[in-house]
Amino acid sequence: MLLIRLIVPTLAFDIIKDVIIWHGAYGYTKEAGLERGLRGVTSYIVGAEGTQNIMRLIISRELFGK
Numbered sequence: 001m002l003l004i005r006l007i008v009p010t011l012a013f014d015i016i017k018d019v020i021i022w023h024g025a026y027g028y029t030k031e032a033g034l035e036r037g038l039r040g041v042t043s044y045i046v047g048a049e050g051t052q053n054i055m056r057l058i059i060s061r062e063l064f065g066k
Contacts, residue, residue: 002055002058002059002062003059005055006052006055006056006059009041009044009045010045010052012041012044013038013041013042013045016034016037016038016041017038019034020032020034020035020038
């Protein structure tokens with residue numbers, strides 16, 4: 001479960017970024033709604049669930065103990 005919390009936000013960020021690129025300039029507008037998704041996913045990478053490095057620490061403690 002913890003490994004999923006490490007991988008999924010980064011994967012989602014890459015997918016949304018690609019979709020924005022596919023949409024071209026329209027992907028950057030608020031009408032498309034993609035920028036909101038990008039901000040939401042970024043919050044999981046940086047803030048809500050902890051930074052990626054902290055998640056790696058949590059996973060390593062779960063696997064190898066304190």
